[in-house]
Amino acid sequence: MDLNLIQAFVDIVEAGNLAEAGRRRGVTRSQISRQLGQLEDQAGTQLLRRTTRRLEMTDSGQSLYEHGLRILQEVAAAQAEIDSLGKTLRGHVRVSVPTGLGDAFIAPLLLQFAERHPGISLRVFFANRVTDLIAAEIDVALRVTSEPPLDTVAREVCAIRWQLCASPGYLAQVPPVREPADLAACRFLCPPYTTRRFSLTLGRDTAHGPERRNVEVTPYLQSEHFPFLIRAVREGHGISLLPVYAGWEDVRRGSLVPVLPDWKPEGLGNRLYIITTPNPHPSMATRALISFLREAVAGLDVFSTS
CATH class of the missing domain: 3.40.190.290 (D-Maltodextrin-Binding Protein; domain 2)
Structure with a gap:
């Protein structure tokens, strides 16, 4: 199957409709619809049911989405590994930080990271409540909590007093x-x-x-x-x-x-965590940001004296 068509299918599922998927990919609705049709022809089965309000995955579509997502992650990880063989890490990371902590301490660190790794582009969200990283399209989230979500990978950074x-x-x-x-x-x-x-x-x-x-x-x-x-x-x-x-x-x-x-x-959360979705092969850019933040945040005076 064509990887570009698989990526288009994943974008359609995550966008929820053809128009939004086309906007994200920079193509028209008719073009994204044509790509979906080509993929269904290659798969030999219907992948999405079109209703008046939304698109629903068939069983075949669900299977292709899950496998396709893993394939695309593997390809992205492989490309990141190849890029890392050179002098510059490359990639794109979407990161979410709490407003207060982000404004005061994380924002300067993210700018340091961006200067250190000019090949990595960051999209930074300041929000206190992101419950679904996949739906919000977040790669890395910093959260103050006592109980990180069970369906995520939580790396403890430091205690919060x-x-x-x-x-x-x-x-x-x-x-x-x-x-x-x-x-x-x-x-x-x-x-x-x-x-x-x-x-x-x-x-x-x-x-x-x-x-x-x-x-x-x-x-x-x-x-x-x-x-x-x-x-x-x-x-x-x-x-x-x-x-x-x-x-x-x-x-x-x-x-x-x-x-x-x-x-x-006792406040609302006694630990700061870096939270990601379960992914055995995160990109080199994501791994670099996680490593940088764990070390840099824990080294700040306000946290190291906890």
């Missing part, structure tokens, strides 16, 4: 916060939780062993966009639960002050 912090101005206006229970009387800012009211868990080490406390809090303000939360806490809107990396510079400058520094709060 969380902290409570507030502006000096806000703390001057409220009663002293000396115990976890004192948080219940404060305005609380945090990432979105599944329930409006939840139990915040804090822990610390004592001479008698680990100690844990739970405090019921009702958030005053919630957002998954950490730059927004940091702005709110700087302006004195309350005490915020943030990853240490998010408030790193503000705490160092003194514009934010740690609250209950002896207590370590």
Whole structure:
């Protein structure tokens, strides 16, 4: 079978319709339809059922899609290996990073990588929620989580610590916060939780062993966009639960002050992972980016002092 026709078929399946597949391949709808017909002639069977709303794979189409995808990955890996025999790695990698972490720390690293490997083109997405890497067409994703998806390959990069912090101005206006229970009387800012009211868990080490406390809090303000939360806490809107990396510079400058520094709060995710789809033969470009990010991110001061 013609590899170009197999690639066209894979593009049709992933695009969901002929028009979108044609747009992605830079051809007309009629041309992509003709390519599908040629592949069905070569296969000797119908691969897609055309309905009024969408295209559905037949059993033969499903089989060809799965095998074809693996064949194309093998060809891409082989080409990358050949390219790597020269001086320049080549390829294209689609990478997704969380907004706050990406803005503050990952973006500069990706630019370093791009400068180091001019033969590799990057497409960078800033998003906090990508649940299906295949559907989103993502090769590499960085995610902060405690439980990476089971259907992915997760490479741990480093631990993620969380902290409570507030502006000096806000703390001057409220009663002293000396115990976890004192948080219940404060305005609380945090990432979105599944329930409006939840139990915040804090822990610390004592001479008698680990100690844990739970405090019921009702958030005053919630957002998954950490730059927004940091702005709110700087302006004195309350005490915020943030990853240490998010408030790193503000705490160092003194514009934010740690609250209950002896207590370590549990946040939404305690590890940073590099996540990919299961693929025994990732491209050399993808492997190079993963290796670079694992080393570079773990070496940052905000993470290496975890």
